[in-house]
Amino acid sequence: MFDTVAAISTPIGEGGIGIIRISGDEAFSILEKIFKPINNKNIDTIASHTINFGYIYDGKNIIDEVLVSIMKAPNTYTKEDIVEINCHGGFVITNKVLEIVLKNGAKFATQGEFTKRAFMNGRIDLSQAESVIEIIKGKTEQSVENSLKQLRGDLKEKISILKQNIIDVASHVNVVIDYPEEGIDEPLPKELEEKLLSVKEEITVLINSYDKGKVLKNGIKTSIVGKPNVGKSSLLNALLKEERSIVTHIPGTTRDIIEEVINIKGIPFILIDTAGIRKTDDIVENIGVLKSKEIINKSDLILFIIDSSKDIDNEDIEIYSYLDKENVIGILNKIDIIKDENKIYERFPNIKNWIKISAKQNIGIDEMLDEIYNIIIRDEIQNSSKDIIITNVRHKVSLENTKKSIENIFNTINLNFPLDLISVDLKEAMDNLSEITGEITSEDILDNIFKNFCVGK
Numbered sequence: 001m002f003d004t005v006a007a008i009s010t011p012i013g014e015g016g017i018g019i020i021r022i023s024g025d026e027a028f029s030i031l032e033k034i035f036k037p038i039n040n041k042n043i044d045t046i047a048s049h050t051i052n053f054g055y056i057y058d059g060k061n062i063i064d065e066v067l068v069s070i071m072k073a074p075n076t077y078t079k080e081d082i083v084e085i086n087c088h089g090g091f092v093i094t095n096k097v098l099e100i101v102l103k104n105g106a107k108f109a110t111q112g113e114f115t116k117r118a119f120m121n122g123r124i125d126l127s128q129a130e131s132v133i134e135i136i137k138g139k140t141e142q143s144v145e146n147s148l149k150q151l152r153g154d155l156k157e158k159i160s161i162l163k164q165n166i167i168d169v170a171s172h173v174n175v176v177i178d179y180p181e182e183g184i185d186e187p188l189p190k191e192l193e194e195k196l197l198s199v200k201e202e203i204t205v206l207i208n209s210y211d212k213g214k215v216l217k218n219g220i221k222t223s224i225v226g227k228p229n230v231g232k233s234s235l236l237n238a239l240l241k242e243e244r245s246i247v248t249h250i251p252g253t254t255r256d257i258i259e260e261v262i263n264i265k266g267i268p269f270i271l272i273d274t275a276g277i278r279k280t281d282d283i284v285e286n287i288g289v290l291k292s293k294e295i296i297n298k299s300d301l302i303l304f305i306i307d308s309s310k311d312i313d314n315e316d317i318e319i320y321s322y323l324d325k326e327n328v329i330g331i332l333n334k335i336d337i338i339k340d341e342n343k344i345y346e347r348f349p350n351i352k353n354w355i356k357i358s359a360k361q362n363i364g365i366d367e368m369l370d371e372i373y374n375i376i377i378r379d380e381i382q383n384s385s386k387d388i389i390i391t392n393v394r395h396k397v398s399l400e401n402t403k404k405s406i407e408n409i410f411n412t413i414n415l416n417f418p419l420d421l422i423s424v425d426l427k428e429a430m431d432n433l434s435e436i437t438g439e440i441t442s443e444d445i446l447d448n449i450f451k452n453f454c455v456g457k
C-alpha cells in the first residue's frame, strides 16, 4: 500500500551499534541485494523474527559486518515487512549503510513514519501513537509510566466505553425519530438520561486530570525569589550540588535568569534563580528585576526567601505583595545566624508553609525537598496511579468539545426541542471522541502529530 521506507533509528553520533530500519513490501527484496548471510541462505527461506549474521555489500565491496533482524508482516511494528540492520555505530558506517539501502530502492522515511504506518495500518490508535513520542521524550519515570499505560491502550479502551454509551443513547433516539407513529414522545427515558450524565461526569474527570498530566510531563516551574543577598543563588547551588550560579556578598549579583532542572521523586522541578528584586538605578540590574517579576507570574511554585539573620524590611514586604500567596513556600535562610524567627512569621500572615534552611551550610536542604514534594505533589499525583491521566492538549480539547455536545443535549431536552437536534449533538459527541483515537482525523492533525517525532521511529 505504501512505499518501502528506511531510516537510521539510533541517535546520530558515536555508539556501539547503529540500526537502520526498513519497512514495506520491498524490504526483503532490497535486503537480498545488499546482504549475504554467513550461511548463504536465501532471504525468503529465513524464518521470521530471527537475527542473522552476515555482510552488507555495496556492489562487490563489503561495507560492514552486521546482524540483521528479519520480521515478516503482520506481527511487526508497522504491520509491514521489516528489516533492521545492526551495523557498527558512528556517523560514517550507519550513513553508508542507509545510503546503500536507499540506492537499492527504499525511500527516506519522514519523521515518525514507522509509527504513523502502525496507526494507518490499524495496529494502534492515534492515542497510542502519540504515547510513543511521549515515552521517547519523557524525562521522568512517572511520566514515562503514564505514557506506557496509554501505549497499552488504557485511554483507547476508556474512550471506546464512553462511545458505546453514547451509541446506546443514539440508537434509541434514532428509533424514535424513524418510527414516530409508535407515539413515544418522551425525549429520553430516565435510564438513558442517567447514562449520558455519567458519561459527562467521566469526561469531566478526564479533563481535570490534564493538570496533573501537565505536571508529570512538563514539570513544576519553581522560581526562587527574594530581595538581593538573601541567598537565592546559594540555594540553587545547594539544590544542584554544584556552583552553578555566582554567589557573592554583594547585593545584586545575579542579573540574569538561571534555569536548571532537578528531579524530586520522579517529578521534574524547573528551578529558576532570579535577580533579587529591589529598586535600582543600575540599568542591567533593573532589567533583571523586571524579568524576575515577570517570572513570578508564570511560576507554578515560588520559593520566597528571607534572610533570617536580618530584620524584615520594606523590600521584603514589597516582594511579598507581588506574590500570589496560594503557591508560595516561605524559606527562612541563614538559620546558622538566625535572629528572631517569630517576628518574621507575623509579617507574612498569608504564607502557610515555612521551611528553615542554611543554603551555605547545607542545613535542611533534603528536608526542604521532602516538604516541597509533600506540599505540592502528594494530593495531586499520589492517589491517581490507577487513574487515566491525560497529558495531551489535543485530547483535552476533544473531551471538552464532547462535554459541550452532551450539555447541548440536556439543553435541548429541557427546552423541548425536536429530537433531530439531539441526534445531531449525539453525532457530534461521538465524532469528538473519535478524534482522540483517530477514527476521524484530518491530514493536518496527523502531520502535526508526527512532525514531533524523530526520524526512524
Ligand SMILES: Nc1nc2c(ncn2[C@@H]2O[C@H](COP(=O)(O)OP(=O)(O)OP(=O)(O)O)[C@@H](O)[C@H]2O)c(=O)[nH]1
Pocket (backbone or CB within 6 Å): 226, 227, 228, 229, 230, 231, 232, 233, 234, 235, 246, 247, 248, 249, 250, 251, 252, 253, 254, 255, 274, 275, 276, 277, 333, 334, 335, 336, 337, 357, 358, 359, 360, 361
Ligand atoms: N551565613 C550564611 N550566609 C549565607 C547563607 N546563604 C547565603 N549566604 C551568603 O549570603 C550572600 C549572598 O548569597 P547569594 O546566594 O549570592 O544571594 P542572592 O539572593 O542570590 O543575591 P543576589 O543575586 O544579589 O540577589 C553570600 O555571601 C552567601 O555566602 C546561609 O545559609 N548562611
Ligand SMILES: [Mg+2]
Pocket (backbone or CB within 6 Å): 232, 233, 234, 245, 246, 247, 253, 254, 273, 274, 275, 276
Ligand atoms: Mg543571586
